[in-house]
Amino acid sequence: MRIEDPKIVAALPELGVELRPGSSLAELTSLAIGGTTDLLRIRKHEAIPELLKLLDANCVPHKFLGGGSNLLVKDGELPWVVLQLVAPGPDVVLDGNFAHVDAAADLGRTVTYCAKNDLGGMEGLIGVPGTVGGALRMNAGAYGMQIGTYVREVKLYRAAERKIETLSGDQISFEYRHTSFAPNDMMLAVTLELPSKSFKEILQGIRICNEKRRSSQPLGQKSAGCIFKNPPGASAGHMIDELGLKGLSVGDARVSDRHANFFVNAGQATAKDMHSLIADVKERVHKAFGMELENEVVFWSA
Ligand code: EPU
Numbered sequence: 001m002r003i004e005d006p007k008i009v010a011a012l013p014e015l016g017v018e019l020r021p022g023s024s025l026a027e028l029t030s031l032a033i034g035g036t037t038d039l040l041r042i043r044k045h046e047a048i049p050e051l052l053k054l055l056d057a058n059c060v061p062h063k064f065l066g067g068g069s070n071l072l073v074k075d076g077e078l079p080w081v082v083l084q085l086v087a088p089g090p091d092v093v094l095d096g097n098f099a100h101v102d103a104a105a106d107l108g109r110t111v112t113y114c115a116k117n118d119l120g121g122m123e124g125l126i127g128v129p130g131t132v133g134g135a136l137r138m139n140a141g142a143y144g145m146q147i148g149t150y151v152r153e154v155k156l157y158r159a160a161e162r163k164i165e166t167l168s169g170d171q172i173s174f175e176y177r178h179t180s181f182a183p184n185d186m187m188l189a190v191t192l193e194l195p196s197k198s199f200k201e202i203l204q205g206i207r208i209c210n211e212k213r214r215s216s217q218p219l220g221q222k223s224a225g226c227i228f229k230n231p232p233g234a235s236a237g238h239m240i241d242e243l244g245l246k247g248l249s250v251g252d253a254r255v256s257d258r259h260a261n262f263f264v265n266a267g268q269a270t271a272k273d274m275h276s277l278i279a280d281v282k283e284r285v286h287k288a289f290g291m292e293l294e295n296e297v298v299f300w301s302a
Contacts, residue, residue, distance in 0.1 A: 011054055048157045099192045127219070226297075231293065235261075
């Protein structure tokens with residue numbers, strides 16, 4: 001979708017918003033799949049209510065993009081514009097055991113920065129790609145920890161109320177790869193309370209997690225992490241592997257040879273290829289195990 005109305009184009013810089021016309025979502029997502037649209041890069045949180053008022057008044061549909069690491073975007077010219085926060089920097093401010101982090105901050109860099117300041121707890125998240133906002137929205141976790149445990153406050157744009165609000169951690173529910181945020185809420189900043197640990201001890205934990213990840217996941221390949229959530233008491237990767245589906249392909253969309261719950265873009269995969277592969281694997285798992293796999297990856301299809 002292209003913003004052509006000169007009224008809107010002229011208003012954007014006044015709101016501190018940069019317009020990048022015809023951006024490719026394939027370049028903004030870890031799966032490297034997705035069509036093109038106008039990208040609006042937001043520098044000031046305060047401008048968001050005004051920006052959305054402007055877009056809504058002019059019937060410009062939009063979606064919020066985080067780090068693009070858990071996302072499957074449709075092909076072709078996209079029927080909405082994409083909004084993305086730009087970290088205003090500094091994106092992490094420490095105050096005792098509290099880390100105030102901008103949602104646009106890179107997750108790995110945030111974990112490292114906190115570690116260097118003797119704040120731990122998030123060792124498992126070191127190799128998870130994406131932004132802190134994206135991790136927060138889906139309650140990202142690995143190796144026995146999840147980010148929600150450490151959340152004390154969240155600043156977000158509440159789409160339903162059209163305003164910026166601050167929620168305390170106990171107003172938010174964090175479950176396995178799920179939170180109580182509305183789908184169109186936009187994460188802006190978070191305060192984490194992290195346990196004190198020596199950098200040496202944190203580094204040791206990070207090394208162990210990195211080693212486990214390297215030995216079991218296709219890190220160098222284009223993927224969105226795990227495609228499916230694990231059903232209670234079961235492992236999606238284990239079931240898919242047991243069915244002998246590693247290497248199964250539709251076009252260049254392929255079930256990873258390394259970890260069966262990672263589907264990789266082995267070249268020029270399209271969203272259509274990836275959707276067909278996901279549907280096929282889902283059906284086979286359902287037939288064999290009677291289990292309905294739930295997507296972890298978010299679809300931007302409509
Ligand atoms: N397994 C297989 N074959 C495979 C993959 C896994 O047999 O191809 C078996 C493993 O041997 C193991 C079991 O399945 O016995 C579980 O595998 P793994 O330890 O790799 O964990 P997972 O449940 O597949 C989860 C998260 C990962 C996270 C790891 C480590 C989900 C959906 N996935 O994977 O998170 O990194 O644990 O904590 O919860 C993500 O969410 O995108 C993600 C990568």
